[in-house]
Structure formats: C-alpha cells, structure tokens
Amino acid sequence: MKILDQTDDGASSTLSYAGLIERIEILRSTLRWSSRLERADIDKLLRQASSLRDEVMQMSHRERFVQAVAEPARADQSRGARRQALLERSFIFEGTFGDNPRLLEALEIAEKAAPTDLPVLVDGESGTGKELMAKVIHANGSRADKPYISVNCGAIPDNLLESELFGHRRGAFTGASADRKGKFESAHTGTIFLDEIGELPLAGQVKLLRVLESHEIQRVGSDEMIAVDTRIVAATNRNLRRLSEEGKFREDLFYRLSVIHVTLPPLRERRDEIPLLVAYFGDEAAGTLKRRPVRLTPRLRDFLLTYAYPGNIRELRNLMYRISCLAGDTADIDHLPVDMRPTPAGSGAQGGAAGSGGGGATVSNLLSLADAKRAASDEAEKAFLERGLHEVGGTVAELARRVDMNRSHLQMLLKKHGLHSKDFRRQGAQPGGRKGDNDEDDAEDLEAG
Ligand SMILES: Nc1ncnc2c1ncn2[C@@H]1O[C@H](COP(=O)(O)OP(=O)(O)OP(=O)(O)O)[C@@H](O)[C@H]1O
Numbered sequence: 020m021k022i023l024d025q026t027d028d029g030a031s032s033t034l035s036y037a038g039l040i041e042r043i044e045i046l047r048s049t050l051r052w053s054s055r056l057e058r059a060d061i062d063k064l065l066r067q068a069s070s071l072r073d074e075v076m077q078m079s080h081r082e083r084f085v086q087a088v089a090e091p092a093r094a095d096q097s098r099g100a101r102r103q104a105l106l107e108r109s110f111i112f113e114g115t116f117g118d119n120p121r122l123l124e125a126l127e128i129a130e131k132a133a134p135t136d137l138p139v140l141v142d143g144e145s146g147t148g149k150e151l152m153a154k155v156i157h158a159n160g161s162r163a164d165k166p167y168i169s170v171n172c173g174a175i176p177d178n179l180l181e182s183e184l185f186g187h188r189r190g191a192f193t194g195a196s197a198d199r200k201g202k203f204e205s206a207h208t209g210t211i212f213l214d215e216i217g218e219l220p221l222a223g224q225v226k227l228l229r230v231l232e233s234h235e236i237q238r239v240g241s242d243e244m245i246a247v248d249t250r251i252v253a254a255t256n257r258n259l260r261r262l263s264e265e266g267k268f269r270e271d272l273f274y275r276l277s278v279i280h281v282t283l284p285p286l287r288e289r290r291d292e293i294p295l296l297v298a299y300f301g302d303e304a305a306g307t308l309k310r311r312p313v314r315l316t317p318r319l320r321d322f323l324l325t326y327a328y329p330g331n332i333r334e335l336r337n338l339m340y341r342i343s344c345l346a347g348d349t350a351d352i353d354h355l356p357v358d359m360r361p362t363p364a365g366s367g368a369q370g371g372a373a374g375s376g377g378g379g380a381t382v383s384n385l386l387s388l389a390d391a392k393r394a395a396s397d398e399a400e401k402a403f404l405e406r407g408l409h410e411v412g413g414t415v416a417e418l419a420r421r422v423d424m425n426r427s428h429l430q431m432l433l434k435k436h437g438l439h440s441k442d443f444r445r446q447g448a449q450p451g452g453r454k455g456d457n458d459e460d461d462a463e464d465l466e467a468g
Pocket residue numbers: 114115116117143144145146147148149150151152256332333336
C-alpha cells in the first residue's frame with residue numbers, strides 16, 4: 020500500500036511507509052542537533068516524532084509480513100541490500116546496528132516470527148543483544164502497542180516465583196496482604212519476555228509448561244482459572260539443549276519455547292561491526308554526556324578494533340561511555356580500565372600507558388591473523404579517507420568526484436569510521452569544491468548521525 024503524499028508545491032505523489040518513516044527519522048536527527056531550540060522543546064518534539072513513527076510502524080506491520088513471506092531473503096544478496104530490504108519493509112530495528120550476515124539472518128528470522136504468536140527462544144553470550152532482540156520481535160509484531168513485560172527468571176527467589184509469574188490471592192501466604200496480579204496477567208494481549216530462562220528451577224518449569232499448554236493461569240491460593248493471551252519470548256546465555264540432556268531443563272519445555280530459535284553471535288565473530296559500533300556508541304555517549312564526540316588516538320583505536328570483548332556489545336558500549344566521560348578532546352590507552360590496558364607485547368598499541376596496568380590484555384584476548392588483517396585494512400581505509408577529506412577541505416561531494424566513488428557510499432564509509440566532514444573544513448577557500456557543497460554535506464552529516 021502507498022500513502023498519498025502532498026508535496027510543497029501542492030502536487031501529490033505516492034510515498035511508501037518506508038519513505039514516510041525515513042522522513043520522520045531525518046526530522047528526528049535534524050531536531051536532535053538543533054542549535055536554535057531549547058533542550059526541553061527538542062525533547063518534546065522528539066517524543067512527538069517518535070510516537071508518530073510508532074504509529075506508522077503499526078499501520079505498516081501487516082503489509083510488511085505479507086512482503087516478507089512473498090520475498091524470502093536471499094543469502095547471496097549483499098549485506099547492504101539485505102539491510103536495505105528490511106528497511107524498505109519498514110522493519111523496526113529498535114537501535115540494532117550492524118549488517119554482519121549472522122546478525123542479518125537473526126533479524127530476518129525475527130521479522131518473519133514477529134507477526135505470529137509463536138514462542139521465540141533467543142540465545143547467545145552475555146551482552147550480545149538478546150533483550151534488544153526480544154524488543155525487536157515485540158515492536159515488529161501485531162502486539163507492539165500492547166504491554167511488553169520483562170521477567171528475570173534468575174533473579175526471583177524460588178519461593179516467590181509462582182506468585183511473581185501468576186499472582187496471588189490475599190492471604191495465600193504470610194505477607195500476601197492483598198490480591199496481586201502476576202507478570203503473565205500484566206502481559207495479557209502483549210508479550211512476556213522470560214529472561215535467563217535457563218535459571219528457572221524445575222518446579223517453575225512445570226508450571227510454565229502448563230501455562231504454555233492451556234493458556235490459563237491460576238493465582239497462588241485461588242481455584243479460579245484465568246485465561247491469558249501472551250506471546251512468549253525467552254532468552255538465555257546457556258545451552259538449553261545441553262541442559263535438557265543433563266536433566267537440568269525439561270526437554271518438553273525446551274521444545275515448546277524454541278519453536279523459533281535465534282542465536283546471536285558473539286562480537287568477536289562479527290568484528291566487522293566494531294568500527295561502526297565504536298562510532299555509534301561514541302556519538303551516543305557524546306549526546307548523553309552533552310559533549311563533542313571524543314577522538315581516539317590510533318593506538319586506542321587499534322586496541323578497540325582488536326580486543327576480544329568477552330562482555331560483547333555491552334562491554335564495548337560501556338567502554339565508549341567510560342572513555343567519553345574520562346577523556347578530554349582525545350582519548351588514549353590510559354583511559355581504559357587498568358586491568359584492560361594492553362601490555363607492551365600484547366598488541367599493536369605499544370608504549371605509553373601500556374604496561375602500567377599489570378595483568379593487561381594478552382594475546383589470548385586478541386584476534387586471529389585474519390581479523391588482524393581486516394583491522395589493518397580498516398585502518399588503511401580510514402587513513403585514506405582522512406587524507407582525502409583533508410585535501411578537499413572537508414567537501415564530501417568533491418572527494419567523491421576525485422576518487423570516483425558514489426557519494427552515499429562515501430558517506431557510509433565516513434560514518435563507519437566516525438569521520439565528520441566538518442572537522443576537516445578550512446576557513447575561506449574550498450579547493451575544487453563548488454559553492455554550497457558544504458551546506459549539502461552538513462545536511463548529510465545530520466542524516467547520517
Ligand atoms: N546490534 C546492536 N546494536 C546496537 N546496540 C546493541 C546491539 N546489540 C546489543 N546492543 C546494546 O548492548 C547492550 C546489551 O544488550 P542486551 O542487554 O540486549 O544483551 P543481552 O544479550 O540481553 O545481555 P545479558 O545476557 O547480559 O542479559 C544494550 O545496551 C543494547 O542496547
């Protein structure tokens with residue numbers, strides 16, 4: 020379906036949902052950096068734009084499902100094309116960045132699963148984005164405007180578990196001073212996210228299985244059966260199949276929960292995304308901390324590109340916030356936590372503060388030869404772009420002409436490396452650049468941000 024769009028000159032044209040959402044996104048990024056509005060006004064307008072975007076997303080979700088089924092993803096498509104195809108089907112990324120084929124595959128599965136009510140099991144190491152994926156599934160489904168309730172199964176004491184999930188009647192046990200709804204009832208018509216499902220004790224597993232079979236719950240201390248309509252997304256960083264083989268997790272529950280099974284790869288297996296994530300979280304931290312994005316010395320950049328990230332994306336995000344908070348204009352190795360700083364022999368980031376940190380990063384924390392080559396190639400690409408931008412005084416259009424590269428591809432590469440054309444602008448003359456080019460570039464910087 021197309022939406023009739025009234026243009027400035029009164030003519031009407033058709034605009035897809037994706038086009039509409041893209042326009043809202045451009046409006047939001049422009050707003051975010053507005054220098055003429057008060058912060059409070061910006062926040063208010065941002066909230067309005069976000070809710071408008073959510074409404075459009077809602078309107079489009081049925082159409083997207085039909086398209087997703089009609090146009091199965093082709094593994095031989097390029098990553099850019101696969102991500103673009105998701106975008107064109109108005110897929111809601113909820114801030115999920117990256118176009119590594121394994122991440123794209125997970126997103127494509129999420130897209131197909133979202134509009135159904137089938138249970139989804141998301142697994143992967145700590146910090147790989149399991150909770151984010153649960154939100155993506157909720158946001159892309161027909162329940163997006165209904166409750167999304169998250170329960171951490173590992174954090175509830177055994178004796179409170181049943182009451183927490185299913186509620187209780189007044190007087191059901193000591194301390195139950197009033198009737199109380201459980202999480203399943205709160206999630207009625209929406210989605211319940213059962214986090215750390217692998218930690219659920221066997222008694223809790225039996226009760227959960229019963230709910231999955233009957234779609235009914237019973238509050239503790241009550242005989243009444245209450246029908247609940249909740250979509251279940253569960254997550255774990257453990258291997259549930261192995262746990263079930265060891266008798267620690269009910270096999271029947273495992274199969275019930277994992278009708279759709281999504282595994283998120285650790286960051287060290289999608290290293291190609293690190294430069295993009297460094298740039299993204301650097302910008303995000305700058306926004307939160309109300310400062311300019313921090314610059315990285317080459318040796319810190321080397322370190323960030325080659326580190327093994329046992330805590331995955333969360334660790335990378337926390338690092339960028341730490342660095343942005345502690346550094347002045349430029350961050351270096353000594354802004355890393357002491358126990359993480361590379362020892363002189365440990366990486367390409369030698370000298371300086373390195374070595375002061377005692378048991379710093381070791382070779383086992385670092386990447387394979389192939390990854391090291393990729394990181395070096397990334398560095399060369401970045402150096403090339405920096406030199407080019409410097410030569411053309413920060414005029415992206417001119418650089419694109421000189422290196423014979425498509426301008427939007429060039430913009431994408433600049434974004435990947437966290438380069439801002441305006442940082443290379445010179446006062447006065449713009450060699451080779453047409454007048455006005457810089458203004459266009461500014462607009463693109465905003466869109467890219
Ligand atoms: N692909 C991604 N793009 C951008 N941000 C991401 C991505 N994946 C994860 N994040 C961010 O990383 C952080 C950790 O993600 P999340 O909490 O979803 O991980 P998790 O797998 O649930 O971790 P844990 O197992 O420790 O609970 C969050 O801030 C999340 O927004």
